Amino acid sequence: MDVFSRMQARGRRQQEEECRRMVAEAEEELANEPVAELYWQCRRNKWLQRLEDLQMEQQVVWAKRAQEKGVRTTDRLTKETFQRLCPPRQHSLMRELQHLFHAEAPLATDSTTIGEYAFTHFKDILTSRRQPDISLQQLREEQEMWRHTHTQLGQEAADALEQPFTAEELQQAVQCMARGKSPGSDGLPVHFYEATWEHIGPDLLKLYNRVPDGDILTEDMKLGIITLIYKKDDKSNIWNWRPISRLNVSYKILAKALSRRLAPYLPKLVHTDQGAFIQGRSSEENILMVVGALKILDSQGRPFAASTATGNFGRRWVERGVVKLADLWCIEEGDWKTEQQLRTRLGGLQLVQVRSQQIQAAIPPEWKQLLQAPKLLVGKWYRSEQPVDLTAVYYVTQQLDEDTWQAQAWTPQQELMGTNELQLLGEVALDGRQELQQIRVYRFTKQGVTCCELLLNGLPLRNLRIDPLAWSWETQSGIRRFLQRSTRRR
Numbered sequence: 447m448d449v450f451s452r453m454q455a456r457g458r459r460q461q462e463e464e465c466r467r468m469v470a471e472a473e474e475e476l477a478n479e480p481v482a483e484l485y486w487q488c489r490r491n492k493w494l495q496r497l498e499d500l501q502m503e504q505q506v507v508w509a510k511r512a513q514e515k516g517v518r519t520t521d522r523l524t525k526e527t528f529q530r531l532c533p534p535r536q537h538s539l540m541r542e543l544q545h546l547f548h549a550e551a552p553l554a555t556d557s558t559t560i561g562e563y564a565f566t567h568f569k570d571i572l573t574s575r576r577q578p579d580i581s582l583q584q585l586r587e588e589q590e591m592w593r594h595t596h597t598q599l600g601q602e603a604a605d606a607l608e609q610p611f612t613a614e615e616l617q618q619a620v621q622c623m624a625r626g627k628s629p630g631s632d633g634l635p636v637h638f639y640e641a642t643w644e645h646i647g648p649d650l651l652k653l654y655n656r657v658p659d660g661d662i663l664t665e666d667m668k669l670g671i672i673t674l675i676y677k678k679d680d681k682s683n684i685w686n687w688r689p690i691s692r693l694n695v696s697y698k699i700l701a702k703a704l705s706r707r708l709a710p711y712l713p714k715l716v717h718t719d720q721g722a723f724i725q726g727r728s729s730e731e732n733i734l735m736v737v738g739a740l741k742i743l744d745s746q747g748r749p750f751a752a753s754t755a756t757g758n759f760g761r762r763w764v765e766r767g768v769v770k771l772a773d774l775w776c777i778e779e780g781d782w783k784t785e786q787q788l789r790t791r792l793g794g795l796q797l798v799q800v801r802s803q804q805i806q807a808a809i810p811p812e813w814k815q816l817l818q819a820p821k822l823l824v825g826k827w828y829r830s831e832q833p834v835d836l837t838a839v840y841y842v843t844q845q846l847d848e849d850t851w852q853a854q855a856w857t858p859q860q861e862l863m864g865t866n867e868l869q870l871l872g873e874v875a876l877d878g879r880q881e882l883q884q885i886r887v888y889r890f891t892k893q894g895v896t897c898c899e900l901l902l903n904g905l906p907l908r909n910l911r912i913d914p915l916a917w918s919w920e921t922q923s924g925i926r927r928f929l930q931r932s933t934r935r936r
Contacts, residue, residue, distance in 0.1 A: 458500065458504065461500055462497060462500055462501075465493045465494075465496050465497035465500065466497065468489070468493040469490055469493045469494055469497070472486045472487075472489045472490035472493065473486075473490060476490070538675075538676035538681065540560060540674070540676075540681060540682075540687070541555070541681070542554060542555050542560070542681075542682045543559075543560045543563045543564065543682055543684060544563075544682050544683055544684070545563055545566075546563065546566060546567045546570070546684060547566075553682065563684070564674070564684060567684050568672060568689070597714075597715050599711060599715070603711050606707075607707060607708065607711070608658070610655045610658075611651060611654050611655055611703060612651075613647055613648070613651055615703055615706075615707075616647060616650060616651055616654070616699060616703055617643060617647065618706070619699055619702040619703040619706055620636065620639055620640060620643065620699055620702075621640070622702070622706070623636050623695075623698065623699070623702055624636075625637070628673075628690075628692055629692070629694070629695065630666075630669070630670070630671065630692050630693050630694030630695065630697075631666060631669055631671055631692070631694060632666055632694050632696075634694070634695055634696075635695065636695055638695075639695055639696075639699065650696065650699065654700050654703070657700075663697065663700075664696075666694055666696065667694060667696050667697040667700075668697070669693075669694065670691040670692065670693050671691070671692040672689045672690070672691055672692075673689070673690050673691075673692055674687035674688070674689055674690075675687065675688045675689075675690060676688075762792075762795055763792065763795075763801075768788070768791055768792060773791070774788070774802060774805065774806075782802065782806055783802075785798050785799040785802070788802060822842050822845070822851045822876065822878055822882065823842065823884075824842050824843065824844060824845060824851075825841075825842065826841075826842055826884055827839055827840065827841050827842075827884065827885050827886065827887040828840045828842065828853075828876075828882040828883060828884055828885065829882065829883055829885050829904050829906075830880060830881065830882060830883075838855045838856065838857050838871065839855075839856050839857070839868065839885060839887065839900065839904060840853040840854065840855055840856070840874065840876055840882070841853055841854040841856065841887070841898075842876070846875065848878075849877060849878040849879055850875055850876065850877060850878065851875070851876045851878060852873065852874075852875060852876075853873070853874055853875075853876045854870060854871075854872070854873060854874075855870075855871040855872055855873070855874045856868040856869065856870055856871060856887075856898060857869060857871055858900065866899050866900035866901070866903070867897055867898065867899050867900075868887070868897075868898040868899070868900055883906035883907070884906065884907045885900075885901070885904050885905065885906060885907060886901040886902065886907060886910075886913065886914055886915055887899065887900055887901060888901055888914075888915065901914050901915075902914065
């Protein structure tokens with residue numbers, strides 16, 4: 447019995463170690479490959495969930511054993527349990543502060559001077575740069591920000607936005623507000639307004655509806671407390687503290703009601719290239735747009751969103767590592783990857799070829815020209831695919847025009863039987879529209895004369911498992927040896 451218990455414990459420990467190892471691997475890849483962040487984030491969450499399930503199963507087993515022994519059990523040994531048991535963390539304190547503008551000014555070490563330095567900083571960045579003697583009307587005449595705006599709301603939408611608020615509208619705004627947020631200067635959270643809405647709601651409704659008629663908000667609604675949260679590095683530098691504005695919920699209710707009223711009309715006002723204020727699009731989807739470029743649009747003029755909604759496929763492709771054009775383009779062949787090549791990553795996803803063709807059709811023509819390398823490269827060797835027997839190979843020397851290259855024609859030497867040494871025939875002009883395949887030719891010097899040797903009978907480079915000229919080494923005498931010039935002795 448003891449042996450089986452040890453075996454079971456060892457197997458469970460190995461499973462937990464595997465989960466932790468996979469989580470660590472995913473976190474390392476998250477830092478190294480930001481483009482495939484979603485893919486590695488999913489893998490990390492998957493292994494974290496598996497580790498959580500293993501620990502849950504073990505906790506159930508331990509609880510049953512404790513119950514059989516008459517021991518009462520309550521909380522699991524989880525992170526949340528220890529957070530309740532441990533004392534709260536101490537907040538980062540600002541013990542000294544540098545002056546923002548004067549590097550030679552002394553460090554502020556007391557609360558009064560630190561407050562003065564911080565006040566000077568935020569007064570500078572939050573104060574308008576408009577000259578005090580220029581009125582708003584003069585500023586509008588000089589710089590009218592709406593003169594280039596052509597999108598406008600319809601009259602029906604404008605009338606709907608100007609309607610007075612209703613009690614139901616404000617109550618819905620309160621219900622959809624986030625909970626657990628830090629309150630403002632009055633210390634009243636959202637739960638307080640929910641519990642006392644029958645008494646506070648009518649007063650807020652009257653105040654909000656009087657504002658368009660010229661009334662102003664109360665002083666506590668206009669008050670925002672700037673709280674600094676430490677980010678990183680030197681604590682005496684004010685730029686290393688992130689400011690957040692703590693606003694009262696009485697103001698947030700009005701802002702929430704206005705944003706909910708405006709939300710249905712925003713998609714018609716903003717351009718699809720804009721990342722914010724697009725209904726149904728999250729920050730994650732903005733990052734995970736196919737190829738990261740909003741110029742790649744489908745037949746309806748919309749970007750390929752990385753979501754799992756009906757008709758979208760980008761999310762599943764990104765999860766499998768297809769995130770950029772280079773994942774669809776075969777550099778060796780100079781063409782788009784075939785369906786078989788794409789399935790090495792995409793697996794059994796449906797309509798792979800159709801989706802790939804949709805992306806290809808959406809790519810701008812100038813991008814395709816950048817993808818497609820020149821048909822022939824200067825300094826490379828080629829042969830024609832048309833003749834069955836090899837009669838000549840070509841060494842490209844220069845490009846004459848868009849479709850024509852100047853090249854040297856070479857042919858195997860007839861008098862040297864059993865060798866692949868080439869002899870020069872002369873200069874020719876090659877048409878880039880011909881079916882030409884790149885091959886490998888080894889150039890060497892023999893008795894002071896440059897010689898050329900055809901490798902592997904002129905097989906196309908794309909059909910070779912290894913490039914024979916890519917592997918070489920230097921001997922002790924300084925001579926460089928290539929793979930095709932060496933033999934292995936048994």
